[in-house]
Every structure is written in C-alpha cells, then in structure tokens.
Amino acid sequence: MTGAGALISPGAGPQADPDELPLREDLAGLEPYGAPQLDVPVRLNTNENPYPPPKRLADAVTSAVAAVAGGLNRYPDRDATALREDLAGYLGHGLTGAQVWAANGSNEIIQQVLQAFGGPGRSALGFEPSYSMHPLIARVTCTGWLAACREEDFSIDPDRAASIIQDARPAVVFLTSPNNPTGTALPLGVIEAVCDAAPGVVVVDEAYAEFAREGTPSALTLVPRYPRLAVTRTMSKAFAMAGARVGYLAASPELIGKLLIVRLPYHLSAVTQAVARAALACAADPLASVAALRAERDGCVSWLRAQGYTVADSDANFVLFGQFADRHAVWQALLDRGVLIRETGPDGWLRVTIGTPEEMAAFRSALALVPDALTPDALRPDALRPEGANT
Numbered sequence: 001m002t003g004a005g006a007l008i009s010p011g012a013g014p015q016a017d018p019d020e021l022p023l024r025e026d027l028a029g030l031e032p033y034g035a036p037q038l039d040v041p042v043r044l045n046t047n048e049n050p051y052p053p054p055k056r057l058a059d060a061v062t063s064a065v066a067a068v069a070g071g072l073n074r075y076p077d078r079d080a081t082a083l084r085e086d087l088a089g090y091l092g093h094g095l096t097g098a099q100v101w102a103a104n105g106s107n108e109i110i111q112q113v114l115q116a117f118g119g120p121g122r123s124a125l126g127f128e129p130s131y132s133m134h135p136l137i138a139r140v141t142c143t144g145w146l147a148a149c150r151e152e153d154f155s156i157d158p159d160r161a162a163s164i165i166q167d168a169r170p171a172v173v174f175l176t177s178p179n180n181p182t183g184t185a186l187p188l189g190v191i192e193a194v195c196d197a198a199p200g201v202v203v204v205d206e207a208y209a210e211f212a213r214e215g216t217p218s219a220l221t222l223v224p225r226y227p228r229l230a231v232t233r234t235m236s237k238a239f240a241m242a243g244a245r246v247g248y249l250a251a252s253p254e255l256i257g258k259l260l261i262v263r264l265p266y267h268l269s270a271v272t273q274a275v276a277r278a279a280l281a282c283a284a285d286p287l288a289s290v291a292a293l294r295a296e297r298d299g300c301v302s303w304l305r306a307q308g309y310t311v312a313d314s315d316a317n318f319v320l321f322g323q324f325a326d327r328h329a330v331w332q333a334l335l336d337r338g339v340l341i342r343e344t345g346p347d348g349w350l351r352v353t354i355g356t357p358e359e360m361a362a363f364r365s366a367l368a369l370v371p372d373a374l375t376p377d378a379l380r381p382d383a384l385r386p387e388g389a390n391t
C-alpha cells in the first residue's frame with residue numbers, strides 16, 4: 001500500500017502509552033482544578049446562594065427556554081446584543097450594552113481577558129491571598145504570574161500597590177473586591193491608584209459585589225474614566241444562577257472590541273442567553289435573599305469571634321476564620337459531621353460560605369464539636385478552665 005493511508009493505519013505500531021501524551025511541558029504535573037463536589041447534607045464550600053431560584057423566576061426561565069427551543073437549528077446571536085443591553089440596565093451607572101460583554105461564567109471572561117491582553121512574554125499581577133483561578137488561568141494562557149502580598153489585615157495599600165506595579169509593569173493587574181477568600185472590599189482610592197499606575201489592563205473582579213455593605217462603592221463608577229479598566233461580575237453568586245454559567249464584564253467598547261478577537265464564535269448558547277435574560281427580568285426575586293445572607297454573615301462573624309476565633313471582616317457571602325495548626329484535620333472533622341466547608345486561603349485559615357439559617361446552625365454545632373486538640377491554642381478549654389475541670 002502506498003500513500004498517507006499506509007503511514008497512519010491504526011494498530012500498525014505499539015499501543016501509545018497514555019502517560020506519554022504530548023501535553024504542553026508547562027502544564028506537566030498539573031491536576032484539573034475544582035473544589036470537592038461531595039454529596040453531603042450541608043454544602044458551604046463554593047460560595048453559591050443557598051436559596052434556589054424563586055418559583056416565578058424558575059417559571060420565567062422555563063418559558064424562555066421553550067420559546068427558543070424551536071430555533072435551536074440556528075446559531076445564537078454571537079454578540080449577545082439583547083442580553084448585553086439587559087445586563088447594562090441591571091448594572092445601572094449609565095452603562096450601555098456596548099460597554100458590557102458576556103460569557104459562560106466570569107471565569108471565561110477572565111480567560112478571554114488574558115488571551116487578549118496576556119500571553120507569552122507578558123505577565124499578570126495579583127494581590128494574594130486572592131481568587132486562585134486568576135493565576136491558574138494566567139498559567140493556561142501562557143501568561144507569567146506575579147504574586148504581590150496584601151497587608152496583614154488583607155487590605156491593599158494604594159501607595160505600595162502603585163509602586164509594585166510601576167516596578168513590575170504587568171500587562172494585566174487583578175484586584176478582587178470583595179476579595180475571595182478574605183471577604184475584604186477595596187476603597188475606590190486603591191482602584192484609582194492602581195489604574196493610574198498600571199501600564200496595561202486592570203481587572204476588578206466584583207463577583208461578590210451585591211453582598212457588600214450599603215455604601216461600598218463599585219469600580220463600575222470608574223469605567224467611563226479608565227478605558228483600560230474591566231469590571232467583572234457574575235450571575236453565579238447573589239443571583240442564584242451558578243448552574244446557568246453567566247458572567248459578564250463592564251469596560252470601554254474599545255476594550256470589549258479586543259475581546260471579540262479571542263472569543264470563540266457563538267460561545268454563549270441561545271439557551272444561556274434566554275435563561276439569563278429571563279432571570280434579569282425578575283432580578284428582584286433572587287436578590288431578595290441578599291439582605292438575609294448579609295445578616296446571616298454578620299451573625300456568623302460575631303459568633304465565631306465570640307468563640308475566640310480570628311475572623312476576617314467580610315463584605316461577601318463567606319467568612320474566613322482560623323487560625324488552626326492543622327486546618328485539614330478541622331475541615332475533615334466538620335466533613336465527618338456532614339458539613340463541607342473550604343480549605344483555602346493562607347495556611348491555618350478555613351472559609352465557610354453563608355448558607356440558610358438551618359445550614360449555619362449545623363455548621364456551628366459541628367464546629368463546637370471539633371475535638372479540643374484541633375482548635376487554636378487560645379481556644380482550648382484546658383487553657384481557659386481551671387485544671388481538672390471537666391465538661
């Protein structure tokens with residue numbers, strides 16, 4: 001036999017060793033990323049809204065999907081024009097559809113930003129501890145990662161941030177506000193100082209913005225002033241639509257124009273666009289849970305502090321607390337009692353997502369039962385109780 005067919009005939013050579021698959025060298029040794037998805041009674045580990053979409057919203061979503069079902073033989077609007085108009089209306093601040101872009105979750109938005117503005121020979125900078133997907137997406141887009149440190153209280157000092165950026169000159173800077181996993185919200189002055197110092201694009205990741213205290217300013221107010229600023233948001237958190245996979249960004253139309261170069265054609269399905277628009281039309285319904293979650297969060301912070309734990313101030317729907325000599329053992333002890341939280345953040349800390357009152361009661365009971373030997377030194381009953389006392 002002659003020709004290419006002979007060269008690629010299957011089964012002709014030895015079986016390929018799966019360990020020898022030609023993965024990029026820079027990805028060797030990496031494991032797929034993801035929080036454990038365990039089937040336990042109380043799941044407080046991925047910062048979702050614990051309240052399912054209200055019935056009115058679920059019905060609206062069902063009708064919207066039914067309405068597009070008959071047209072699924074056609075590709076969707078690849079510019080998601082109507083959805084972007086709706087998202088601009090939801091965001092307010094005088095934003096228009098041309099200043100908004102949407103994708104499958106804000107993780108995809110971040111990936112598009114790094115594909116367009118990062119890449120080989122360029123670097124992105126973040127202030128850690130922060131959202132671990134920023135360096136991970138940098139890595140898979142071949143963008144170098146520069147890790148700067150937050151202050152002891154997890155804030156960012158504007159002068160120090162500006163000087164770090166002026167020295168490092170990254171192509172992309174990430175600021176997360178409220179920050180995951182610490183819950184820290186940034187004052188606008190920090191964002192302005194970073195935008196003034198940055199030579200490239202500044203991303204303010206506001207995935208948890210709706211949970212911030214009244215009066216906390218959003219970086220959205222700065223979008224008209226800074227053409228290289230991108231503010232990312234998501235419907236996965238306050239909006240109770242994590243399963244729908246909708247994230248979006250507000251930025252100048254010029255910056256969005258560059259993202260169109262890297263986005264896959266028709267990246268956002270007609271079903272996703274319809275679902276998101278239906279949910280936005282009843283925005284008040286899912287957002288009604290935000291006030292309850294904020295109150296539950298503040299209660300959780302007070303309770304943890306009353307127990308003697310160190311707790312970071314939180315403007316989000318989760319709380320970072322510690323500090324444990326062996327946080328994994330504490331995480332496991334809670335899991336053994338059916339409560340899944342997240343082992344993340346600086347060593348010694350754990351993060352709990354705010355759930356329903358019942359879920360938070362289960363968390364408190366489980367934490368109270370964590371063996372004394374695992375609690376921080378200062379909290380050990382034998383350090384507080386007279387010798388020989390028993391409980």
Ligand SMILES: Cc1ncc(COP(=O)(O)O)c(C=O)c1O
Nearest residue numbers: 105106107131180207234236247
């Ligand atoms: C800070 C931050 N940004 C972005 C995301 C990604 O959200 P999604 O891709 O669901 O929109 C998360 C999810 O946990 C997050 O914590």
